Each structure stands twice: as C-alpha cells, then as structure tokens.
Amino acid sequence: MQPPLHKKVRAVLEARIAGGELRAGDRLPAERALQDEFGVARSVVRQALAGLSRDGLVVSAYPRGYVVLGPRIPWISRLRLLRDEPWTVLITDVKEAAASERVAAALDVPVGSPVAERHSELRGRVTEDSWGLGLSSYPLDLVDAAGEAILLGQPEIDYDDLERAFGRRIVGYHERIRARLPTSTERSRLHIAHSAPVIELARISRTTTIPISYFVFIGCADCFEGDYLVQP
Amino acid sequence: MQPPLHKKVRAVLEARIAGGELRAGDRLPAERALQDEFGVARSVVRQALAGLSRDGLVVSAYPRGYVVLGPRIPWISRLRLLRDEPWTVLITDVKEAAASERVAAALDVPVGSPVAERHSELRGRVTEDSWGLGLSSYPLDLVDAAGEAILLGQPEIDYDDLERAFGRRIVGYHERIRARLPTSTERSRLHIAHSAPVIELARISRTTTIPISYFVFIGCADCFEGDYLVQP
DNA sequence: CTAAATTTGTTCGTATGTATC
DNA sequence: CGATACATACGAACAAATTTA
Numbered sequence: 001m002q003p004p005l006h007k008k009v010r011a012v013l014e015a016r017i018a019g020g021e022l023r024a025g026d027r028l029p030a031e032r033a034l035q036d037e038f039g040v041a042r043s044v045v046r047q048a049l050a051g052l053s054r055d056g057l058v059v060s061a062y063p064r065g066y067v068v069l070g071p072r073i074p075w076i077s078r079l080r081l082l083r084d085e086p087w088t089v090l091i092t093d094v095k096e097a098a099a100s101e102r103v104a105a106a107l108d109v110p111v112g113s114p115v116a117e118r119h120s121e122l123r124g125r126v127t128e129d130s131w132g133l134g135l136s137s138y139p140l141d142l143v144d145a146a147g148e149a150i151l152l153g154q155p156e157i158d159y160d161d162l163e164r165a166f167g168r169r170i171v172g173y174h175e176r177i178r179a180r181l182p183t184s185t186e187r188s189r190l191h192i193a194h195s196a197p198v199i200e201l202a203r204i205s206r207t208t209t210i211p212i213s214y215f216v217f218i219g220c221a222d223c224f225e226g227d228y229l230v231q232p
Numbered sequence: 233m234q235p236p237l238h239k240k241v242r243a244v245l246e247a248r249i250a251g252g253e254l255r256a257g258d259r260l261p262a263e264r265a266l267q268d269e270f271g272v273a274r275s276v277v278r279q280a281l282a283g284l285s286r287d288g289l290v291v292s293a294y295p296r297g298y299v300v301l302g303p304r305i306p307w308i309s310r311l312r313l314l315r316d317e318p319w320t321v322l323i324t325d326v327k328e329a330a331a332s333e334r335v336a337a338a339l340d341v342p343v344g345s346p347v348a349e350r351h352s353e354l355r356g357r358v359t360e361d362s363w364g365l366g367l368s369s370y371p372l373d374l375v376d377a378a379g380e381a382i383l384l385g386q387p388e389i390d391y392d393d394l395e396r397a398f399g400r401r402i403v404g405y406h407e408r409i410r411a412r413l414p415t416s417t418e419r420s421r422l423h424i425a426h427s428a429p430v431i432e433l434a435r436i437s438r439t440t441t442i443p444i445s446y447f448v449f450i451g452c453a454d455c456f457e458g459d460y461l462v463q464p
Numbered sequence: 465c466t467a468a469a470t471t472t473g474t475t476c477g478t479a480t481g482t483a484t485c
Numbered sequence: 486c487g488a489t490a491c492a493t494a495c496g497a498a499c500a501a502a503t504t505t506a
Contacts, residue, residue, distance in 0.1 A: 004493060007464070030471055041495045043275075046472090054462060062403055062440050063471045063502050078460070080408075159464060169482090170464065171294055171492090176312075177458030179411030179429045197411045197429035197453070208294045208483065208491095221429070226409030226458055228310070230286060232239070232391060232402065236474060262490055273476045278491090295483050295491040401501085403473090440472095440502065467506085474500070481493070 003160065005040050006047035012038075013048065017057055017071050024070035028058060056080065056227050073122065074158070076134070076217050078175065079201055080227035085124040087131070093119040094152055096140065103137045106204055106214040114140040116151040122219070130190050132219030138212060142166060159205075168207040175203045177226050182218075190220055197221040235392065237272050238279035243392075244270075245280065249289055249303050256302035260290060288312065288459050305354065306390070308366070308449050310407065311433060312459035317356040319363070325351040326384055328372065335369045338436055338446040346372040348383040354451070362422050364451030370444060374398060391437075400439040407435045409458050414450075422452055429453040 013034075016022045029037070034045045049066055052058045055077040058066045073081060073089070081087060097117045104111040120134035138151050147165035154161065163170055182190065182198045190198070199221045205213040245266075248254045261269070266277045281298055284290045287309040290298045305313060305321070313319060329349045336343040352366035370383050379397035386393065395402055414422065414430045422430070431453045437445040 006493080032471080041493095043496090044494065047493085051464060060403065060472070062473070064504075065471060078462075169492095171292065172461060172463040175458075175460040175462060177409055177431075177460075179431045179453035181427065181429060195413065195427050197413060199409075199411045221411035226407075228407040228409075228460065229404060230310075230407060231404040232283060238474080264490080273474095275477090276475065279474085292491070295489075296485080297490065401473095469505070470503085472501085472503105474498100476498080477496090479493100479495080481491105483489100483491085485487100485489080 003163075005038075006044045006051070009034065009038050009040065009045060010048035010051045013052060014057065017068055022068045024068055026068045027061075027064070028066040028068060030065055050231075053229050053231065054078075056229055059229060060231070075215070076122075076201065078227060079199075079217070079219065079224045081131070082223055082225060083124065083131070085126050087122055088125045090121045090123065091118060091155060092121050093117070096152060097137075099137070099139075103214055106202075107137065107139045107211050109139050109141065116140055116148070118151075118157070131223040132217055133186065133189060134215065134217045137214045138162075138165070142210070142212065162205065162213060166207065166212050168212070170205050170212070171208050173203050173205040175201060177201050179221060186218055190218075192220055199224050199226070201226075235395075237270075238276045238283070241266065241270050241272065241277060241280035242283045245284060246289065249300055254300045256300055258300045259293075259296070260298040260300060262297055282463075285461050285463065286310075288461055291461060292463070306388075307447065308354075308364075308433065310459060311431075311449070311451065311456045313363070314455055314457060315356065315363070317358050319354055320357050322353045322355065323350060323387060324353050325349070328384065329369075331369070331371075335446055338434075339369065339371045339443050341371050341373065348372055348380070350383075350389070363455045364449055365418065365421060366447065366449045369446045370394075370397070374442070374444065394437065394445060398439065398444050400444070402437050402444070403440050405435050405437040407433060409433050411453060418450055422450075424452055431456050431458070433458075 031042055031045050035042045049058065056069060056072055058068055061067045095117055097115055098112045099109055099115045101111050103115060104113065116138040118136040121130055122132040123130045140148060143165055150161050150165040159170060178200045179197050180200060182192060186198060187194060198218050201217045203215045204211045263274055263277050267274045281290065288301055288304055290300055293299045327349055329347055330344045331341055331347045333343050335347060348370040350368040353362055354364040355362045372380060375397055382393055382397040391402055410432045411429050412432060414424060418430060419426060430450050433449045435447045436443045
C-alpha cells in the first residue's frame with residue numbers, strides 16, 4: 001500500500017514552491033513536460049495540479065500553463081495570512097490527554113478516551129505577535145506503539161505521517177470556518193480586544209470509516225481569510 | 233461550443249437533490265450506473281461528482297458509493313446555514329449603477345464604469361428574520377444588448393446564464409471568507425448587535441482573461457459557517 | 465492578418481488496486 | 486470468498502484559447 005502517484009508528484013511540486021525553486025508568478029512546466037519528468041500519465045499530473053490549486057498554491061492560466069501563487073502555511077493552507085511579515089510556527093505542547101466532549105464528538109470516541117494533543121502557535125517573526133492558536137487531537141486507542149511514537153514524539157506531523165501512524169489512508173477532510181468573539185483565554189493569548197472577532201477553522205480528517213484527526217485553529221479575524229479556488 | 237458533458241451530468245444530479253428526488257442520506261447510483269444512464273465515460277461522471285462534492289451536496293463513502301448530504305442555498309453553496317428553519321431568497325433590487333472603488337478593483341474596470349447590480353436577501357421563512365445580504369456586480373461594458381437583458385432582467389441568474397451573457401466560459405472562481413464587525417447599515421438591516429460579528433464571503437468569477445462577476449455576501453456569524461469538503 | 469505552435473480542457477476506453485459488506 | 490463500488494493509472498485523441506511567427 002504505497003502512496004498514490006499523484007500525491008508524490010504533488011509533494012515534489014509543493015516542495016519546489018516552499019523551497020523557493022518556484023516563486024510566485026512563475027509558470028509551472030507544462031503538463032506534458034511534468035508527465036515526462038515524472039514518468040506518469042497526464043491524468044496523474046492533472047490530479048496533482050488540482051490538489052495544488054485547491055490549496056491555493058497554483059492557479060490555471062488557461063491556456064498558458066499553471067502559475068505559482070506562492071507558498072502557504074502548512075496544514076492551514078486554505079487560510080491566507082493577511083500580513084506581509086514572515087511567520088513562524090511553534091509547537092508549544094505535545095501530550096496525552098483525555099478527550100473533551102467536543103473532541104470526543106468530532107473523533108467519534110467516548111468522552112475521556114486517550115487522545116494525543118498537539119498545541120501550536122503561529123506568530124510573526126518580527127513583531128513576535130501571536131496571530132493564531134492551533135490544537136490537533138488524535139485518538140490514541142486506534143494506534144499501536146509505533147503510531148503513538150509518531151503522534152506524541154515527532155516535531156512535525158504531515159498527512160503522510162498521519163497515514164503511517166494509523167495505517168490507513170485518509171480519504172478526505174471536512175473543513176468548517178466560523179466567526180465569533182474570542183473567549184477570555186483567546187483574548188489574552190492573542191492580545192486582542194474584547195470586540196475583535198476571531199476566525200475559527202475546524203477540520204476533521206477521515207479514513208473511509210472513521211475520523212482520525214481533529215484540528216482547530218483560531219486566529220485574529222484581521223490576520224486571516226479563508227481562500228478557496230474553485231473550478232466548476 | 234456547447235457546455236461540457238460533466239456540467240450537464242452535474243446539473244441533472246443537482247436538480248434531483250434540489251427537487252427532493254434524492255434526499256439527504258440517500259445513496260447516489262454507482263458511477264458505472266450513471267455512466268450508462270448518461271452515456272458518458274466514467275471520468276466525466278467523476279468530474280461531475282467531484283464538483284458536487286466541492287459544493288457539499290454529496291460525499292464519497294468509499295467504497296460504498298456517494299451519499300447525498302442535502303440541498304444547499306444556490307450560489308452560496310459553500311456557506312452552510314446553521315438554522316433549521318426553511319429559508320427564502322429575495323431579489324430586492326436589480327439596477328444599473330456606477331462601479332464603486334471596491335467593485336471596480338474586483339472587476340478590473342475603471343471606477344464609475346457601468347455595472348449591473350443585483351441585491352438579494354436571505355431570510356427565514358417562519359420568523360422572517362434577515363440572515364444575510366448579497367450583492368452581485370457585473371461589468372456592463374463587456375456585454376451586448378442581449379447580455380444586458382439577462383443581467384438586468386431575469387429573476388434569477390446561474391452560471392450558465394452568466395456564460396451566455398458574456399459569451400465566454402467561466403473557468404473558475406476565487407472565494408474569500410472574512411470575519412469582521414458589522415457596519416451600521418448591516419446592523420440595522422440584519423437586526424444584530426454592535427458586537428455580533430458577521431461573516432463576509434467575496435467571490436470573483438473569471439473567464440480565462442477577465443473577471444466577470446463580483447459577489448459579496450454578508451451574513452450573521454451565528455447563522456452561517458464555511459463548509460468545505462476536500463479530497464487530498 | 466493569418467497560420468502555426470503551445471497548453472490546458474474535455475472525453476473516450478481500459479485495466480487494475482483496494483476497502484467494505 | 487465473492488460481489489460491489491470507488492480509487493488509481495495508463496494512453497489516446499480532439500477541442501478551445503492564447504501567443505507567437
């Protein structure tokens with residue numbers, strides 16, 4: 001059970017964009033050129049491009065190729081940062097915890113079940129302002145020791161890691177965006193006023209049968225916007 | 233230059249969901265069954281299903297078929313209504329106007345150019361509460377008389393109408409979601425408190441070269457959430 | 465101004481893999 | 486274990502739109 005080809009192609013292109021090899025405004029090589037380079041069918045290349053387009057990294061400039069839009073923040077690629085300042089992601093805490101009611105409902109496990117929690121924070125690199133708070137939760141009663149090591153030990157986790165930890169393929173995720181006023185905790189951690197709204201993104205990643213990850217990100221409403229490219 | 237097949241298939245399935253022929257929780261016919269029914273290739277069926285899935289109307293329940301999630305509000309299908317009450321859409325005003333700075337920037341036309349404006353309102357059918365306000369703007373200097381008639385005359389406009397009015401294919405759109413506090417006008421029209429945030433969705437539809445529609449929807453933050461299904 | 469080249473979009477057909485029941 | 490149904494993958498051809506020669 002190896003990862004599908006289109007994911008590999010996509011990962012390579014993503015790395016080239018993140019690494020600066022392809023910059024915003026650049027044109028991607030033509031589909032047929034990528035087809036030849038990777039030795040795959042054109043449909044595979046197109047699947048990869050569709051994925052990059054969904055995440056806002058590239059856009060089709062038909063019929064002049066695909067244009068790079070620029071790098072995004074990993075795992076919240078559909079939230080666009082409205083600041084020019086460079087940012088940094090801090091993993092502030094990684095621990096085992098008992099599932100709260102909300103997490104339990106999202107992950108479809110009993111309240112109090114063991115979950116891995118990964119707290120993160122996004123902040124500006126210059127001003128050191130905190131722009132957003134993240135929390136990922138993973139059900140621990142579904143993984144073995146090796147999986148637990150991935151979820152609780154690694155500095156960073158991407159989707160491939162997640163699939164390895166659970167030994168299952170992620171078939172999709174469901175993302176919800178809401179706006180609301182901040183709680184007092186959020187106000188103090190994000191240093192925002194009582195009346196400044198926050199934007200909340202909640203994502204449940206699913207295998208074919210069960211949810212395996214619940215991610216919530218809360219950011220200042222004036223720092224982020226949801227950003228979706230849709231091809232009808 | 234007729235519309236692509238996958239759009240036709242999608243339109244038929246959309247109509248079946250909107251019309252109640254397919255209800256939430258139902259399973260869609262298998263891809264191969266649809267392939268036979270419509271007499272198209274399976275890739276075409278899959279394109280149609282991918283589109284429905286993006287709009288939150290169906291979801292893949294691999295490998296048990298596609299499941300219907302239920303009808304959505306047209307042209308804001310990616311905003312999910314958080315109320316159970318039935319809703320209704322009112323076209324409150326249709327007129328020619330001069331492009332404001334914001335509209336002009338979005339549509340890439342000079343400030344003051346003629347645009348068609350379509351104001352709409354979404355409200356609960358029982359309580360008659362107003363939940364959201366919509367405004368679509370279309371550049372009029374790019375259409376002929378027939379196009380103008382469509383943009384300024386028809387009761388409802390969908391994407392096919394738009395393509396007819398401009399004689400060009402819409403290749404995609406860019407949707408942005410933001411949260412903010414309401415303006416005084418919005419407060420009074422939506423009957424919300426000063427501190428209750430609103431969610432703002434802005435969408436630019438584009439042909440290959442130019443934007444041809446700018447749509448802004450503003451809703452109470454506690455009435456709507458962005459709702460995105462992503463298949464990585 | 466026209467024609468060719470380029471590149472994505474659409475569509476077809478087929479085959480095999482994989483998860484669920 | 487077999488049937489079902491989606492996921493992945495290959496290959497090919499033509500259409501449509503833009504740029505270039």
